[in-house]
Amino acid sequence: MFRRLTRTQLVVDLVAAGLFVLATVPFDLAIGRYTDHNALGTVLVSLVMGIALGLRRASPSLALTVAWSGAILQMALGRPPTTADVAIFGVLYTTAAYGGRRTFWAGLTSVGIGAAAITLYVFVPSVIAVGITASTITTALAVTIAAMFGLGLAWTTGALVRTGIRARENRRAQEVAQAETAAEAERTRIARDMHDVVAHSLAVVIAQADGARYAAAADPDAAPAALGTISTTARAALSDVRMLLMQLRHAQAEGPQPTLADLEQLYAQVRAAGVALAVDVDPAPRGEVPASVQLAVYRILQEALTNALRHGAGGVVGVTLAWHDDRVELSVVNDVGPAVAAEPDAPRGHGLIGMRERAQLVGGVLAAGPGDDGRFAVRATLPIGATGPTAGTASTGEIS
The missing domain is CATH 3.30.565.10 (Histidine kinase-like ATPase, C-terminal domain)
Structure with missing residues (x-):
């Protein structure tokens, strides 16, 4: 239900909610003196809307619920629209921008229901008192369109922000996947080089060791030559393995690779092994x-x-x-x-x-x-x- 926010984001949201309540309560109390509404209702509505505003990023779904509670409380007290209702726009924005799938569509639904609720709340008393007239219908239709436009604009802005966030996340995920693919290809190349180096060198060493063992009795001079070949081959293999391990530690370091000029040394190693x-x-x-x-x-x-x-x-x-x-x-x-x-x-x-x-x-x-x-x-x-x-x-x- 709650999104993970940074400490700065939490502080900003709480401070904004507090300032919102402190700003709307005096203003709405001043309006209430001329409309004969009690001060307690004004404070309660502003407080509930301030709570919804403070929760808008931490929990868009809960903020939407609290905002609807504030609207219902306002209508139950018979209060006209006030400055505290501005919080609804911020809540609808965050339901579209940061809410889950259900919260996203709940916000869009709230746009239509909210516009209808505003129209009914404003015009039903006059319809009961005077009746339905052409002027009342025209004015009610204009209020409905205006309310739907205002609420819908807040929700649509959030939806556009949501699209941008998703695009950035997809781009970031693609970059990560490309980096992982490149790293895997590099590891595969190094593993292939390691196989080639170790397999070839060990084959030469084994062939020389076996040959020297069999020839030791008949030709004592064969052993020093074989040991020299083993030593040279092992040193070259060790150097190549160290180079490959260095590439594993430092992915940016490509290191030297064998060329055609190294083929003669390869042929010499094979001939020294008795081939x-x-x-x-x-x-x-x-x-x-x-x-x-x-x-x-x-x-x-x-x-x-x-x-x-x-x-x-x-x-x-x-x-x-x-x-x-x-x-x-x-x-x-x-x-x-x-x-x-x-x-x-x-x-x-x-x-x-x-x-x-x-x-x-x-x-x-x-x-x-x-x-x-x-x-x-x-x-x-x-x-x-x-x-x-x-x-x-x-x-x-x-x-x-």
């Missing part, structure tokens, strides 16, 4: 490649090579890049391990999902799965200069 890697770039980029496409190419290659390292069966892993004027075509082909060969369509993780998302973000298409020759292939086509996703994706299998 025979054949890279073919034909044709090479002819101009500046958009940063979004560079990042997508790097992350797709990183994830595809990580899959080849974790799930491949050895042999040469082929990487091809073809930079055309309007697109880049890339592929990673490797022999599949026993688990993938036995169940090529079994879902195993989020790696391919991430690669497909990378391709979609720049408007590209990605397909992955075993080919006719039994080798697993990841192939993607990314437009150069696209502004958003314009193509679908196809994929078989889910290898993390």
Whole structure:
């Protein structure tokens, strides 16, 4: 029933109500001397209307009820309209501006009923005494129209204010929703980057650790080399993870992202893990490649090579890049391990999902799965200069 108001609003409303009573009581008492009405009735009506005015924002529905009580009291005492009745306009305004749905329509109903009540209260005594005349009907109609206009104007003004408040609230809610969507997209991007960094680095570390353990007996010098690769890979992963965590703490800090210049370091890490890697770039980029496409190419290659390292069966892993004027075509082909060969369509993780998302973000298409020759292939086509996703994706299998 009561709206939440600030302390300032409560003080303003109470002070306004008090000043209203103090101003209307002397004025109406002065009028009452000439109309022969008692002072107690004047004070009661002004006090009730002052209470309604003080409650108008805190509880529009209660204020409307109190205002109607004051009007009924005034008519019961036989008092003519006085300055205290001005409070009704403020109450009707707040019922439309701040009231609930029922209070809103109750205020509109009060406009019509109030105008009719004013007309009847003013003209019924004269009709009883004199009878119905053309002059009485004309005057009563004019009073009804004037009363409905005055009361309706107060209510309509409140309704317009209500519309403005709703528009501001909707705009604020839309801004909040857009901010939350942007934050969620940023968190998703960071989570995807975290997955790519950690999955690739751990795959290299595990491969080096296993290789060093098996080769330690036959080749003691293999262990230091493997440990050096593990150390380099782990340090690079730690640096990337720290950068991503910094972005989580400071949403405005974008941080550096991998580019095509970092591909050689990626290839070196994979080769250091014991993978025979054949890279073919034909044709090479002819101009500046958009940063979004560079990042997508790097992350797709990183994830595809990580899959080849974790799930491949050895042999040469082929990487091809073809930079055309309007697109880049890339592929990673490797022999599949026993688990993938036995169940090529079994879902195993989020790696391919991430690669497909990378391709979609720049408007590209990605397909992955075993080919006719039994080798697993990841192939993607990314437009150069696209502004958003314009193509679908196809994929078989889910290898993390």
